[in-house]
Amino acid sequence: MATSTMNLFQQAQAGKYAIPAFNVHNLEITKAVLETAEEMQSPVLLAATPGTVKYVGEEFLIGIMEAAKKKYSIPFDVHLDHHENVEDIKRMIDMGVGSVMIDASHHSFEENIKIVQDVVDYARPKGVLVEAELGRLSGIEDDMSVDEKDAIYTNPDQAREFVERTGIDTLAVAIGTAHGLYKGEPKLDLERLKEIREVVDIPLVLHGASGIPDALVHETIHLGICKVNVATELKNAYVAGLRNYLSAHVDENDPRKYFSEAIEDLKKVVESKITMCQSAQKA
Ligand code: 13P
Numbered sequence: 001m002a003t004s005t006m007n008l009f010q011q012a013q014a015g016k017y018a019i020p021a022f023n024v025h026n027l028e029i030t031k032a033v034l035e036t037a038e039e040m041q042s043p044v045l046l047a048a049t050p051g052t053v054k055y056v057g058e059e060f061l062i063g064i065m066e067a068a069k070k071k072y073s074i075p076f077d078v079h080l081d082h083h084e085n086v087e088d089i090k091r092m093i094d095m096g097v098g099s100v101m102i103d104a105s106h107h108s109f110e111e112n113i114k115i116v117q118d119v120v121d122y123a124r125p126k127g128v129l130v131e132a133e134l135g136r137l138s139g140i141e142d143d144m145s146v147d148e149k150d151a152i153y154t155n156p157d158q159a160r161e162f163v164e165r166t167g168i169d170t171l172a173v174a175i176g177t178a179h180g181l182y183k184g185e186p187k188l189d190l191e192r193l194k195e196i197r198e199v200v201d202i203p204l205v206l207h208g209a210s211g212i213p214d215a216l217v218h219e220t221i222h223l224g225i226c227k228v229n230v231a232t233e234l235k236n237a238y239v240a241g242l243r244n245y246l247s248a249h250v251d252e253n254d255p256r257k258y259f260s261e262a263i264e265d266l267k268k269v270v271e272s273k274i275t276m277c278q279s280a281q282k283a
């Protein structure tokens with residue numbers, strides 16, 4: 001499972017497209033993402049933050065993934081997104097998660113390396129993929145909120161050393177990206193991304209993709225981005241669909257009905273992001 005996820009990235013890197021990673025929060029959203037990906041024949045990652053793992057429950061998350069493996073033919077994996085607790089990561093690797101992000105980006109450079117090495121040492125023999133981050137995105141994701149003034153762009157020289165010393169499989173970069181929507185047009189430092197690409201040859205990860213125009217995402221993919229993380233736009237579509245439905249059907253009490261519009265609206269966003277990643281027909 002995990003080895004095939006690494007293959008997905010290698011194919012994406014060679015073919016200049018990206019694997020979309022969608023943050024999921026419940027069964028309905030997970031199914032909507034997988035159904036759309038299956039329809040479009042796109043590989044996909046189902047990203048779960050610590051808040052989501054806590055909300056869904058570890059056993060349910062794994063159970064949903066295992067059931068989904070039987071139902072869908074496209075390659076996909078559950079990916080732990082922005083996990084900071086090494087023990088939680090190790091336990092979930094033992095439970096069957098094939099792809100993890102250890103986010104120690106708020107620590108010092110040396111401390112970040114030490115924490116990431118610990119996870120790589122554990123994950124590598126089990127064939128589990130490890131993503132780590134250097135630099136810091138602004139914005140809000142899960143319980144983590146970073147002020148714009150505290151954002152740190154990824155330094156290319158440090159990135160090279162970081163990748164060499166940790167042995168990670170994929171590197172998350174901060175290039176003016178932010179979690180959540182952007183105030184005005186996002187300004188990405190593509191020159192920096194290019195410099196990182198020149199010294200780092202593993203697949204690069206774009207966080208904070210909600211709010212970035214497709215054309216700009218295409219440019220980042222061309223410069224080495226192989227995984228694109230989308231959370232906020234999915235949540236926004238889902239809640240808008242739910243609000244819309246409930247305001248038109250104030251007496252509806254059946255969750256099988258009142259989630260219907262939310263699911264359809266969310267699927268449209270998933271479809272447009274798969275198109276943006278150019279990962280359709282790559283399953
Ligand atoms: P957005 O909420 O901006 O899409 O960011 C998602 C993300 O980076 C998840 O790790």
Ligand code: ZN
Pocket residue numbers: 082141179207208229
């Ligand atoms: Zn992120």
Ligand code: NA
Pocket residue numbers: 178179180181182207208209210211212232
């Ligand atoms: Na964003």
